[in-house]
Amino acid sequence: MYEKSYPEKRFRYTIRFLKKHIPENSSILDLGVENPLSKIMKDEGFTVKNTKGEDLDIDISIVTNSKAEVITAFEIFEHLLSPFTVLKNIKAKKLVASVPLKLWFASAYRSKTDMLDRHYHEFEDWQFDWLLEKSGWKIIASEKWTNPTKKIGVRPILRWFTPRYYIVYAERV
Template identity: 75%
Template sequence: MSNKNIYPKKRYRLTVEFLKKHISNSESILDLGVENPLSEIMIKQGYQVKNTLGEDLDIDKTTIENTDTDVVTAFEIFEHLLSPFTVLQSIKANKLVASIPLRLWFSSAYRSKTDIRDRHFHEFEDWQFDWLLEKAGWKIIDKKKWTNPTKKIGFRPILRWFTPRYYIIYAERI
């Protein structure tokens, strides 16, 4: 099986590499968000992954509050929440691996025209996300950024080759 089949997107490959650096396969994971291609890849890599069920995490934090997993992962979830602070505070696990799309000065926030839930309420700069985590009781141990180039022609696609789009952190509860 080729890497392209295992990792259909660059961010999946980089996310799994970062996860493997900090989280062992023996640790159980609650992945915020419904089952998705990345959570399926994590399972294929030997992780024990349970996902939330699509509930509105701004309103219903029951699954987060009642889980006994070792780790919580949140990959491109916090930008969709009105109050990521309360979700971060409600996490019982002592380890967190989370990624967000970074705010780009040359591109407005993502907004689906067909799915009201698939919109970005927040697009953070790295320092803002760091501050949010710190205020919610987390200490960042490691972090990484990467670009998301496209093969389109134009000024903004050229900028995407040089401007980091994704930001991932590994943090532990203070």
């Protein structure tokens, strides 16, 4: 199977997973501002609307008012203090979401320059599964993948075989 070359491995894996579970003619609300991945989704034939940068811990009206058939959230829930509130209030029947997995050898991500770019949660797969199930979702499929770097050291070596990303396709129960 031919795969396009994307700037990041996670884009390639995410698009492949999305295409496997979601028909291209589905309407999607992608949580997060427009970004390279949401542009790729549009290029691949999906109808995508992005949120506008609302603080989803405080204002979930864009989620509750959405008529989209599918909600996507790629590396979003780790930034929220309460992802349960958003997940519980999604009206769409389908969800595709990915999160960075907690790495035992690295601290949670925290930008030194952007106060909003930090991870409140870095999940283990079972924790994210539990969050989804508790908020009314049934996991239909999931995958994990690594995120190797070209740096030298013990942690970069561990990144070659330790999964970093976890993606799920879930349906509303």
